[in-house]
Amino acid sequence: MLDTQLLIMDRVYNVIMERVNASIVSYTTAVSAGVLSCYVGLKVYRRQQVKKKALKKREESRKALQDVQRSVAVEITGPTANKRKEILSLTLPQLSQQLTDGQLSAVQVLQAFQEKATAVNDELNCLTEPIPDALVRAQNVDAADQPLGLLHGVPFSIKENYLIKGMVTTMGVTKYLDTPADHEDAVIVQVLMKQGAVPFVKTNIPQTLLSIGCSNPVFGNTLNQVDPTRTPGGSSGGEAALVKGGGSILGFGSDIGGSVRIPAHFCGICGFKPTGQRISGRGLMRGSPVQGVISTPGLMARDVDSLALGMKALLVPDMFQLDPQVVPMPFRQETYEDKKPMRIGYFTSLHSCPPTPSMGRAVTMAKEALEKAGHTLVAFDPPDALRAIVDMALRMLTADSGRTFSTKWLKDEVIDEYLEGQIYLWTMPHYLRKIVGFLLKPFWPRVARSISHRLIGSVYDLWQRLAERETYIEQFVDELNKKNIDLLLCPALGMPACKPEHAGKTLVATAYTLLFNLLNFPAGVVPVTTVTEEDDRLLDDWRGYGNDAFDRSMKETTKGAVGLPVAVQCVALPWQEEKCLRLMKEVETLCPM
Numbered sequence: 307m308l309d310t311q312l313l314i315m316d317r318v319y320n321v322i323m324e325r326v327n328a329s330i331v332s333y334t335t336a337v338s339a340g341v342l343s344c345y346v347g348l349k350v351y352r353r354q355q356v357k358k359k360a361l362k363k364r365e366e367s368r369k370a371l372q373d374v375q376r377s378v379a380v381e382i383t384g385p386t387a388n389k390r391k392e393i394l395s396l397t398l399p400q401l402s403q404q405l406t407d408g409q410l411s412a413v414q415v416l417q418a419f420q421e422k423a424t425a426v427n428d429e430l431n432c433l434t435e436p437i438p439d440a441l442v443r444a445q446n447v448d449a450a451d452q453p454l455g456l457l458h459g460v461p462f463s464i465k466e467n468y469l470i471k472g473m474v475t476t477m478g479v480t481k482y483l484d485t486p487a488d489h490e491d492a493v494i495v496q497v498l499m500k501q502g503a504v505p506f507v508k509t510n511i512p513q514t515l516l517s518i519g520c521s522n523p524v525f526g527n528t529l530n531q532v533d534p535t536r537t538p539g540g541s542s543g544g545e546a547a548l549v550k551g552g553g554s555i556l557g558f559g560s561d562i563g564g565s566v567r568i569p570a571h572f573c574g575i576c577g578f579k580p581t582g583q584r585i586s587g588r589g590l591m592r593g594s595p596v597q598g599v600i601s602t603p604g605l606m607a608r609d610v611d612s613l614a615l616g617m618k619a620l621l622v623p624d625m626f627q628l629d630p631q632v633v634p635m636p637f638r639q640e641t642y643e644d645k646k647p648m649r650i651g652y653f654t655s656l657h658s659c660p661p662t663p664s665m666g667r668a669v670t671m672a673k674e675a676l677e678k679a680g681h682t683l684v685a686f687d688p689p690d691a692l693r694a695i696v697d698m699a700l701r702m703l704t705a706d707s708g709r710t711f712s713t714k715w716l717k718d719e720v721i722d723e724y725l726e727g728q729i730y731l732w733t734m735p736h737y738l739r740k741i742v743g744f745l746l747k748p749f750w751p752r753v754a755r756s757i758s759h760r761l762i763g764s765v766y767d768l769w770q771r772l773a774e775r776e777t778y779i780e781q782f783v784d785e786l787n788k789k790n791i792d793l794l795l796c797p798a799l800g801m802p803a804c805k806p807e808h809a810g811k812t813l814v815a816t817a818y819t820l821l822f823n824l825l826n827f828p829a830g831v832v833p834v835t836t837v838t839e840e841d842d843r844l845l846d847d848w849r850g851y852g853n854d855a856f857d858r859s860m861k862e863t864t865k866g867a868v869g870l871p872v873a874v875q876c877v878a879l880p881w882q883e884e885k886c887l888r889l890m891k892e893v894e895t896l897c898p899m
């Protein structure tokens with residue numbers, strides 16, 4: 307009897323447990339499915355909200371730009387239109403002279419540039435927003451009893467990452483759309499305004515600023531006027547596109563790996579980045595607070611004299627007071643105007659990153675012209691460039707394993723279509739870098755090396771890298787001294803303007819610009835030629851470093867670039883901005899475009 311009872315109880319227990327188990331499984335499945343769909347739903351919802359927010363801002367900025375455009379519209383054939391054409395054809399020194407003499411008014415000049423800038427924007431999408439009180443500022447300049455400074459009444463444009471009180475600064479990231487700058491304008495803007503200049507528009511950038519393209523989910527993609535299927539470059543791409551289109555006479559950007567020089571070269575204008583702390587970077591939002599690769603503001607214009615005047619206007623006591631970290635050294639006009647023959651080092655290629663054919667040809671062209679003009683050109687081979695670019699610069703740029711990207715800038719953001727692949731390069735985990743590097747090494751050693759480079763794992767590691775950089779700078783300077791040279795002429799980049807979809811795959815081309823951020827030398831680019839049919843033919847046999855993935859992307863994007871501008875790069879020793887600009891001016895004079 308007891309046995310039967312036990313058996314029945316056992317069966318009942320089993321039946322109950324089976325049911326309980328079954329319901330636990332279905333309950334757990336249901337809960338997990340619920341949690342998962344809530345998570346996915348929330349993600350999708352958040353994404354939509356981010357997209358909506360971005361589109362709302364884009365629409366607002368489009369309307370604000372249209373309002374400006376309407377407010378300055380005039381009869382195309384009337385006298386005002388003719389005067390505006392005349393204003394737009396002047397160089398910066400001519401324009402500031404005529405404003406100072408009272409031949410032109412600040413309002414008249416501002417309106418000419420507002421009309422042109424908005425027209426260029428209709429074509430290229432290079433502007434982000436108009437600066438709201440530009441007209442009032444121009445009116446105040448006109449009301450002054452005497453000229454206010456070197457740039458009395460000159461309108462200028464700034465990259466989106468320059469803070470302007472009351473305006474948002476986003477770097478193409480929507481989480482910053484709700485926080486307009488409440489403090490003060492960037493120091494550069496303050497100093498230029500004290501010199502009588504009028505900031506009037508902000509220009510487009512790539513999301514996060516660490517790209518050589520110019521696209522972001524808030525303001526969209528900017529086009530290159532010379533070939534709209536190509537990018538104007540980055541990160542100061544909107545600025546270069548605007549200056550090239552004639553919508554601004556003086557533009558300001560920032561540069562940690564070439565962001566002023568690359569877009570200037572892609573668009574066919576002049577661009578200059580000084581030594582870090584020669585001009586103030588205070589009030590600029592940065593893509594990365596990296597150590598050892600120096601980010602600095604820079605200038606863009608159609609000619610070198612305009613860059614020199616821009617520098618002169620900045621290097622004044624107002625700047626040294628507003629930012630005491632800036633070296634208080636005024637512009638040395640006599641060095642810029644010096645006529646003594648120069649001794650210049652040159653190279654047409656870095657062994658670790660050979661440029662596509664037009665880039666080396668441009669250097670040879672400028673070298674021969676300089677020699678003919680009486681200067682001495684000496685071959686120079688930058689020491690250990692691959693180690694400098696990969697083991698020092700790239701390693702320091704990715705020192706935080708991409709955490710600034712993934713947690714600070716891009717968490718819960720829509721990532722720009724042209725940035726997606728590149729983000730992976732910054733954020734790839736160390737173990738994966740090692741595996742990918744190991745697999746690629748036998749076929750593409752350079753690609754393997756730049757992917758699998760060791761991340762910086764400790765403060766000790768960081769100190770070692772910073773010390774290595776110091777030693778490298780000394781080694782580089784020693785090599786220059788041995789040859790008795792303090793100026794360099796070299797390719798502006800590894801290739802002419804690329805297509806936006808190739809911007810992330812051709813970063814290797816930045817070896818030429820990044821090197822001088824690592825060294826912290828002043829450097830600028832001047833257009834000297836355009837890509838020819840012959841350059842395009844030579845490209846067919848071009849293999850670069852070893853026809854690896856980097857070379858193939860550079861080749862693919864360079865194919866068909868006939869007619870695109872090609873610049874050379876001029877470089878000087880730290881604090882020798884005036885010498886660098888002098889070499890740029892000489893190249894510009896000897897190789898007119």
Ligand SMILES: CCCCCCCC/C=C\CCCCCCCC(=O)NCCS(=O)(=O)O
Nearest residue numbers: 560561562563564565592593601658756813
């Ligand atoms: C010779 C071998 C090369 C190996 C591969 C190197 C790959 C290079 C990878 C990355 C280079 C980073 C360049 C990033 C573009 C920089 C754009 C820029 O300057 N942005 C400005 C940011 S700022 O904070 O406003 O200054």
